[in-house]
Amino acid sequence: MAADAAPVAVVTGGAQGIGAATVRRLARDGARVAVVDLAADGAATVAAEITAAGGEAIGVGCDVRDEAAVQALFEQVAARFGQVDYLVSNAGVTRDNLLHKMSRQEWEEVLDVHCLGGFLCARAAAALMVPRRRGKMVFLSSTSALGNRGQANYSTAKAGLQGLTRTLSLELGPFNINVNAVAPGFVDTAMTRAVAQRLRLSVEDFHAAAKARIPIGRLGLPEDIANVIAFLCSEEASYVTGQVLYVDGGRP
């Protein structure tokens, strides 16, 4: 395939929220997209939407914690599209609890989805990117990496992804592969709405309290994050690597 063929993006957790917004944005920019999610139906629905709008996309059901499934995913993408240009490692879960109540399972589940999943996808993507001397990786970190009550597992995972980002930027830079992280603050998605439910707050009250802490005066939208991911995948960001970009409306 010609070097200037439309870029191919693999977006994990692409069935909803930030991942789905990223899929839509990258497709609009001309990328061919693999929409990857544990929820195979949701991934297929987003892929069908892109295809109906004239783009090129496939939906793939995959648990990013499953090494064999991740390997099969990248084999499928390579067979279908012939290349991988962007990896957006976005799949995520929360299992919040205070330390004394947090189970080992809650700890492992969150670390596995974010860190093990990110590592497995990065390794498989790099195997396709390195021979072409071309690629962009973006990991979804979070402001929670700086510490957040009730999120010992999640903040550890999100800080870990910052270390993975910096390390992979050193290892893969010589192969013309940029590796960066985006660290969102509060973004209105199913993930944050579930927190309201857990705290027994109405979504409206929960959102109002979050908004009051954000200097820019509004909640983040999935598209706010997708825009930054698209920039980091673009050639305009070709000298940006190893960075963690906080996209949080200036939350102190």
Ligand SMILES: NC(=O)c1ccc[n+]([C@@H]2O[C@H](COP(=O)([O-])OP(=O)(O)OC[C@H]3O[C@@H](n4cnc5c(N)ncnc54)[C@H](O)[C@@H]3O)[C@@H](O)[C@H]2O)c1
């Ligand atoms: N929403 C926020 O405020 C916020 C803030 C900071 C960081 N983030 C991060 O951004 C990313 C996207 O968050 P979101 O708010 O869109 O969440 P979301 O819950 O709306 O979407 C996450 C998606 O990941 C998928 N997923 C979960 N486990 C998976 C697995 N093992 N394999 C494959 N897919 C899996 C889910 O099915 C879901 O479709 C996550 O990594 C999250 O931690 C979100």
